[in-house]
Amino acid sequence: MDMTDRRQFVTALAGLPLAHSALSPSAPDVSAAPSRPIQAAKPHIVVVGAGAFGGWTALSLLRAGARVTLLDAYGAGNSRASSGGETRVIRGVYNGKATYIDMVARALVLWKEAESRWQRRFYHRTGALWMFEGSDDAFARTSVAPMKARGLPLRELALAEAARLYPQVRFDGVRTAWLEQDAGFLLARASCEAVREAVVREGGDYRVAQVRPVASPGGRMARVGLSSGGTLSADTFVFACGPWMGRLFPQVIGDRVRATRQEVFFFGPPAGSTQWDDPQFPCWVNFGEHLMYGIPGNERRGFKVADDTPGSIVDPDTLDRVVTPASLSAARALLKRRFPGLAAAPVVETRVCQYESSTDGDFIVDRHPTLENVFLLGGGSGHGFKMGPAFGEHAAAVVQGRVPVLPMFALKRLANPSAAPTTRKA
Numbered sequence: 001m002d003m004t005d006r007r008q009f010v011t012a013l014a015g016l017p018l019a020h021s022a023l024s025p026s027a028p029d030v031s032a033a034p035s036r037p038i039q040a041a042k043p044h045i046v047v048v049g050a051g052a053f054g055g056w057t058a059l060s061l062l063r064a065g066a067r068v069t070l071l072d073a074y075g076a077g078n079s080r081a082s083s084g085g086e087t088r089v090i091r092g093v094y095n096g097k098a099t100y101i102d103m104v105a106r107a108l109v110l111w112k113e114a115e116s117r118w119q120r121r122f123y124h125r126t127g128a129l130w131m132f133e134g135s136d137d138a139f140a141r142t143s144v145a146p147m148k149a150r151g152l153p154l155r156e157l158a159l160a161e162a163a164r165l166y167p168q169v170r171f172d173g174v175r176t177a178w179l180e181q182d183a184g185f186l187l188a189r190a191s192c193e194a195v196r197e198a199v200v201r202e203g204g205d206y207r208v209a210q211v212r213p214v215a216s217p218g219g220r221m222a223r224v225g226l227s228s229g230g231t232l233s234a235d236t237f238v239f240a241c242g243p244w245m246g247r248l249f250p251q252v253i254g255d256r257v258r259a260t261r262q263e264v265f266f267f268g269p270p271a272g273s274t275q276w277d278d279p280q281f282p283c284w285v286n287f288g289e290h291l292m293y294g295i296p297g298n299e300r301r302g303f304k305v306a307d308d309t310p311g312s313i314v315d316p317d318t319l320d321r322v323v324t325p326a327s328l329s330a331a332r333a334l335l336k337r338r339f340p341g342l343a344a345a346p347v348v349e350t351r352v353c354q355y356e357s358s359t360d361g362d363f364i365v366d367r368h369p370t371l372e373n374v375f376l377l378g379g380g381s382g383h384g385f386k387m388g389p390a391f392g393e394h395a396a397a398v399v400q401g402r403v404p405v406l407p408m409f410a411l412k413r414l415a416n417p418s419a420a421p422t423t424r425k426a
């Protein structure tokens with residue numbers, strides 16, 4: 001991953017043509033006039049979607065010298081978005097995939113930088129306990145060397161040591177265990193909102209509106225339609241609409257990104273107990289018949305348990321977010337087997353979210369194939385949140401022509417739209 005340093009980024013930006021479009025002051029185009037004279041010559045970039053991908057991309061574009069308007073139909077980190085909910089895991093174990101391990105290392109630096117700049121805490125370094133029930137632990141083992149090269153520690157734990165460190169866990173059936181010290185969890189919706197606030201504070205424009213791409217002859221998009229009325233014109237349009245991407249671009253994306261139902265349970269530990277909470281317990285991943293994972297109790301919320309297997313295809317607008325008995329049984333069965341102290345713990349909260357899974361589980365950061373000023377970002381596939389700041393930095397560099405599109409994030413690799421959606425197990 002060619003992560004651009006900010007100085008080079010701004011220098012390169014200075015060399016780009018400043019094709020600022022004339023903004024019609026008359027209705028129905030509702031493009032705001034630049035709020036400061038210094039912004040008048042800047043290219044205007046509209047970013048649609050204020051989730052982890054769109055929000056951080058908007059902020060990076062702004063810091064790299066663009067004039068940015070960020071729009072979201074329901075608001076940053078809303079309950080329908082894939083970035084909604086309270087927490088997400090950050091981990092560097094990535095099946096040995098160097099691009100993602102690079103991105104995680106960079107994201108960790110940028111999360112910490114954001115925390116220090118905004119005086120807020122998003123990253124909780126709990127560590128992650130990886131447990132493999134089968135003999136194949138390549139997902140962790142192949143990550144050791146690339147993680148080490150990027151300063152991310154990962155070590156195999158003898159099962160006796162694992163049992164001593166985590167007496168809460170029953171390791172029956174676990175063949176190998178690994179400890180990733182710098183893994184942890186991030187505050188999800190809180191950080192989306194903090195990014196949105198930073199966009200506004202640093203001179204960007206933010207509006208709640210549903211955006212409709214407008215048919216654009218001539219190889220460029222001139223404007224988009226807004227649910228609030230009128231249209232918005234700009235030089236460049238970036239769509240980061242998570243699980244909505246297939247619907248917004250049925251020809252170009254369509255089933256290449258599918259919104260799949262994912263159910264999350266929070267179990268309540270016994271009164272007076274802190275052994276299942278941050279910092280006493282780590283994030284954990286259990287590779288068994290299904291990949292199950294979870295986050296220790298935090299913010300007085302319960303012990304989180306979820307199944308990574310992509311569920312049925314859903315509509316993120318109209319989905320009733322009520323969990324199913326089958327998912328609850330699967331979560332409880334894992335508790336009984338792996339975390340017996342919580343076997344009878346009550347469900348204290350639930351969430352139904354959706355992954356926005358690409359057919360190979362990799363992200364999309366690419367230019368629209370026929371509209372040269374439109375960029376499409378997405379395919380987080382159940383593992384994109386942690387990358388937010390590094391993803392935004394990379395996506396902004398692609399949008400501004402500073403780095404080429406990476407083949408693994410290119411649209412054309414997703415040739416077979418009928419392939420089943422894949423997630424982090426990829």
Ligand SMILES: Cc1cc2nc3c(=O)[nH]c(=O)nc-3n(C[C@H](O)[C@H](O)[C@H](O)COP(=O)(O)OP(=O)(O)OC[C@H]3O[C@@H](n4cnc5c(N)ncnc54)[C@H](O)[C@@H]3O)c2cc1C
Pocket residue numbers: 048049050051052053054055071072073074075076077078080081082083084087088089090209210211212240241242243244248262263264306353354355356377378379380381382383384385386387
């Ligand atoms: C249950 C669950 C657990 C996960 N666990 C992890 C994890 O542990 N670690 C991790 O790194 N990742 C995890 N992920 C994945 C991660 O959360 C997503 O990859 C990431 O949040 C995707 O962000 P996004 O910005 O692409 O999409 P979204 O967050 O969905 O943002 C898209 C935004 O676009 C807006 N929008 C859509 N259409 C329009 C329109 N027409 N006009 C205007 N706005 C529009 C929406 O309102 C939304 O806010 C998980 C996801 C889920 C659902």
